[in-house]
Amino acid sequence: xxxxxxxxxxxxxxxxxxxxxxxxxxxxxxxxxxxxxxxxxxxxxxxxxxxxxxxxxxxxxxxxxxxxxxxxxxxxxxxxxxxxxxxxxxxxxxxxxxxxxxxxxxxxxxxxxxxxxxxxxxxxxxxxxxxxxxxxxxxxxxxxxxxxxxxxxxxxxxxxxxxxxxxxxxxxxxxxxxxxxxxxxxxxxxxxxxxxxxxxxxxxxxxxxxxxxxxxxxxxxxxxxxxxxxxxxxxxxxxxxxxxxxxxxxxxxxxxxxxxxxxxxxxxxxxxxxxxxxxxxxxxxxxxxxxxxxxxxxxxxxxxxxxxxxxxxxxxxxxxxxxxxxxxxxxxxxxxxxxxxxxxxxxxxxxxxxxxxxxxxxxxxxxxxxxxxxxxxxxxxxxxxxxxxxxxxxxxxxxxxxxxxxxxxxxxx
Amino acid sequence: xxxxxxxxxxxxxxxxxxxxxxxxxxxxxxxxxxxxxxxxxxxxxxxxxxxxxxxxxxxxxxxxxxxxxxxxxxxxx
Numbered sequence: 122x123x124x125x126x127x128x129x130x131x132x133x134x135x136x137x138x139x140x141x142x143x144x145x146x147x148x149x150x151x152x153x154x155x156x157x158x159x160x161x162x163x164x165x166x167x168x169x170x171x172x173x174x175x176x177x178x179x180x181x182x183x184x185x186x187x188x189x190x191x192x193x194x195x196x197x198x199x200x201x202x203x204x205x206x207x208x209x210x211x212x213x214x215x216x217x218x219x220x221x222x223x224x225x226x227x228x229x230x231x232x233x234x235x236x237x238x239x240x241x242x243x244x245x246x247x248x249x250x251x252x253x254x255x256x257x258x259x260x261x262x263x264x265x266x267x268x269x270x271x272x273x274x275x276x277x278x279x280x281x282x283x284x285x286x287x288x289x290x291x292x293x294x295x296x297x298x299x300x301x302x303x304x305x306x307x308x309x310x311x312x313x314x315x316x317x318x319x320x321x322x323x324x325x326x327x328x329x330x331x332x333x334x335x336x337x338x339x340x341x342x343x344x345x346x347x348x349x350x351x352x353x354x355x356x357x358x359x360x361x362x363x364x365x366x367x368x369x370x371x372x373x374x375x376x377x378x379x380x381x382x383x384x385x386x387x388x389x390x391x392x393x394x395x396x397x398x399x400x401x402x403x404x405x406x407x408x409x410x411x412x413x414x415x416x417x418x419x420x421x422x423x424x425x426x427x428x429x430x431x432x433x434x435x436x437x438x439x440x441x442x443x444x445x446x447x448x449x450x451x452x453x454x455x456x457x458x459x460x461x462x463x464x465x466x467x468x469x470x471x472x473x474x475x476x477x478x479x480x481x482x483x484x485x486x487x488x489x490x491x492x493x494x495x496x497x498x499x500x501x502x503x504x505x506x507x508x509x510x511x512x513x514x515x516x517x518x519x520x521x522x523x524x525x526x527x528x529x530x531x532x533x534x
Numbered sequence: 535x536x537x538x539x540x541x542x543x544x545x546x547x548x549x550x551x552x553x554x555x556x557x558x559x560x561x562x563x564x565x566x567x568x569x570x571x572x573x574x575x576x577x578x579x580x581x582x583x584x585x586x587x588x589x590x591x592x593x594x595x596x597x598x599x600x601x602x603x604x605x606x607x608x609x610x611x
Contacts, residue, residue: 156546156566162601198547201566317600321546325600 127371127396130187130293131389134164134378139175140488141382142184145389149185151218153322153378154205157198158189159240159306161322163379169205172212185215189378191238193320194221203227216258229255229285239263239295240320242305246276249290257284258372260293262305263356267368267429270294274369291372296358296365297388297416298376300427302328302351310351328352329422329442357424359412362395363404365429377420382489383449383481384419391416418447449481449528455521456512465517467527474529475506484525491530492519536589540570540580541603550598555591558584583609 131142133152142150152175153159153166160166167175179186188209194202206217206228216234219225220241228235235256237243243252244262252259261270274292276282282290301308303319311325312318319325328351333342356376358365365373373396375388391412398404416424420443453470474480476497482490495516497504507513538558545567551559552568560569573580584592589606596604 161546195547195549195566197549197561197563198566200563201547315600316550316598318548321548321600323546323548323600 125371125400127366127373127400128185129389129393129396130372130374131385132298132375132378132380133385134160134166134380135382136485137382137483137488138378138380138385139178140486141386141483142389143179143182144488145386146393147184147389149187149215149372150179151187151189151374151378153189154209155201156322157192157194157202157205159191159319159322159324160189160378161192162317162324169208172208172214176213180213187216187218187236188214189218189238190224191218191220191240192322193318194223199223206231206233209233218260225252225255232285234258234286236260236293239305240307242307244269246273246280246282249273249277250282253282253284253290255285256290257286257288258291258293260295260374261370263295263300264304264428266431267364268431270368270370270429278369292370293372293374294365294368294370295356295376295427296362296373296392298355298380299422300353300356302353352422354423354425355421356427357413357416357421358427358429359391359395359416360409361426361430362392363399366396366399380420381449382483383491386489386491387415387419418445420445446533447530448533449530452480452527452529454523455482455484455525455527456523458517458521460520463516463518464514465521466512466514469507469509469511469513469527471509472529473506473508479530481528481530482519482521482525483528484522486522487520487525490519490521492517535583535609536586536592537581537583537607537609538570538573538588538592539605539607540568540573541578542567542570542575542580543578544601544603546601548600550600551592551595551604554595554598555588558582558588558592559595 128148130149131147133139133142133150176186202224210233216236217228218236218238220238225235236258237252237256239260242262243259249259277290284290308319310328314327315325317323317325335342377384398408423444450472452472452474453468456466458465476494478494480494497507498514499511547566552561558571562569570580573582593606596606
């Protein structure tokens with residue numbers, strides 16, 4: 122196990138999530154630029170102007186940065202695509218995650234690191250040998266079993282399949298987050314029903330709803346077992362992460378660029394801890410229980426093992442939306458922070474807050490703070506609780522910035 | 535008259551509007567987003583007033599736009 126490093130890769134759909142990933146201990150982050158990425162609709166994508174700042178921030182902390190440029194590409198996208206790749210290289214971004222050959226070929230041609238997206242659906246060694254001409258990291262299809270993954274990593278080493286960098290091809294796999302009914306995300310459903318192509322980053326997620334089947338002859342309608350038959354539960358590999366890592370993959374990816382910063386921080390922390398425990402030889406069932414209960418607190422559709430452990434089909438989500446055991450309620454914004462006395466000022470725009478409540482603060486620079494509400498004061502007078510419209514100050518050990526968002530965190534019964 | 539309004543920064547370059555109303559839309563190959571021909575930009579909202587004959591084609595463009603960033607309004611003129 123010595124000398125083995127495991128990379129935890131976290132999603133950064135916003136500045137808040139990017140900071141949360143760093144706080145959670147991510148070794149790398151991935152994010153979209155402009156509209157050419159698979160979350161063009163659902164996450165606040167970064168712009169070309171943000172690239173330098175992201176690269177500087179992450180390079181300083183030794184965190185690798187990957188741009189997802191993995192939609193299908195039309196002719197009219199080529200100039201923008203090249204501009205993104207060129208700007209990324211100049212800014213010091215680590216690599217481009219690509220699926221379209223145009224992006225793969227162009228990125229490799231300017232000697233920038235390429236990662237082959239799961240959208241490319243790589244399932245065998247010969248395909249890896251092909252992409253090794255262009256790429257150093259290959260993200261395998263999410264439908265492979267760990268036995269198949271292991272076979273692939275073993276053969277890469279045995280046959281010394283190397284990428285453009287001269288190093289052995291590294292294999293990356295998904296360990297946590299949404300799966301979809303389509304093979305490796307190549308889905309036509311959203312385009313077919315809503316003119317909104319998933320492969321251009323505009324998935325409408327209509328697979329996540331319930332449907333009825335109508336008998337055309339007599340009009341009878343049937344609920345399909347009351348299940349969300351097209352909506353798989355979310356992948357969660359933490360319970361068998363030892364087997365995942367035994368398969369030889371060293372890069373573990375967490376899905377969720379459309380998710381909140383607390384999701385990013387919690388999932389990153391749990392997988393980082395689990396990977397470290399594996400390396401130290403202290404990975405065990407008790408620890409898994411702890412990680413599982415933490416993972417359940419943030420967005421999830423219920424968990425299953427994905428396809429990694431082989432045949433186990435029919436794990437469909439039972440609900441639309443999240444099964445998270447905690448939810449956050451928006452309260453207001455931060456106004457000021459007095460570092461000397463460790464007090465923060467807030468505007469309570471809605472709801473109420475009392476001392477001792479679990480709170481969450483997120484912001485572009487702040488990232489995410491999870492803590493308990495301390496002493497609350499209005500006009501320097503101590504109060505038990507504050508209500509909508511109140512301007513109040515609160516004891517807080519962490520620095521916050523103006524316009525950071527304040528939330529109350531409650532358990533869902 | 536009708537007014538066509540378009541929030542350009544959200545465009546993902548799917549090309550539908552151009553295929554359905556080619557007289558009013560073009561692709562900008564520099565940034566891969568549609569251009570509403572003849573429009574003025576006011577804080578990211580592009581608007582143009584055109585003759586009723588363009589209503590049908592642009593109405594369909596607005597309906598199929600995956601990002602729902604095209605609005606067609608009839609003007610009482």
